[in-house]
Amino acid sequence: MARGTTIKLTDNVKTAVSDYLMAQAHFEVLDEIKKGIEKRLLAETTYYIANEWVEKGLERTRITKSKDTYMMEREDLHKYLIDLKNEMIKVKMKPIAIDGKPEYLYKCPALIAGYLVTKAEHVIINAGAEMMGEKDIEDFSDKLLRGGLNRYNRFIELIAKFVVNHPDYENPLDSMTKPLTHK
Numbered sequence: 001m002a003r004g005t006t007i008k009l010t011d012n013v014k015t016a017v018s019d020y021l022m023a024q025a026h027f028e029v030l031d032e033i034k035k036g037i038e039k040r041l042l043a044e045t046t047y048y049i050a051n052e053w054v055e056k057g058l059e060r061t062r063i064t065k066s067k068d069t070y071m072m073e074r075e076d077l078h079k080y081l082i083d084l085k086n087e088m089i090k091v092k093m094k095p096i097a098i099d100g101k102p103e104y105l106y107k108c109p110a111l112i113a114g115y116l117v118t119k120a121e122h123v124i125i126n127a128g129a130e131m132m133g134e135k136d137i138e139d140f141s142d143k144l145l146r147g148g149l150n151r152y153n154r155f156i157e158l159i160a161k162f163v164v165n166h167p168d169y170e171n172p173l174d175s176m177t178k179p180l181t182h183k
Helices: 011-044 066-071 074-090 109-131 137-146 149-164
Strands: none
Touching: 011 066, 011 074, 011 109, 011 149, 066 074, 109 137, 109 149, 137 149
């Protein structure tokens, strides 16, 4: 893009940013709920690092963080995943069963929401590149990725900030935070 060139806000980039903001908000809500359930389950039930990890030199300690659940005994992990699914259902999250798979294998709503954020980020990159007049959008996206995740994420952040601060943009989240008025 030539210096001094004006960038015109496009409908595609406005839509991409709106979709991204909605996806991000949805993900953050579901992820916080899931993390709260995980924390409670791990506090209420005692799980230990599996023998196979102890044999590899780890100390047999209690698992208290969800990031360590992969080190549980297989049966404990299955029970934990079923309990997690059942608790998500209680709070109206809707885990999706996978046909032909055991009960402990399902699609987690928070993980699906995270995937949708990633898809929305890709759309922002394409719409942002198009808005800036890039000729080869796929090549532009590849260059961003080759520049590292930091650069990739900064570009998404810059496009989103550019759009939400533009006078022609109406943030879809603003309408959700306005108080309801009764007539």
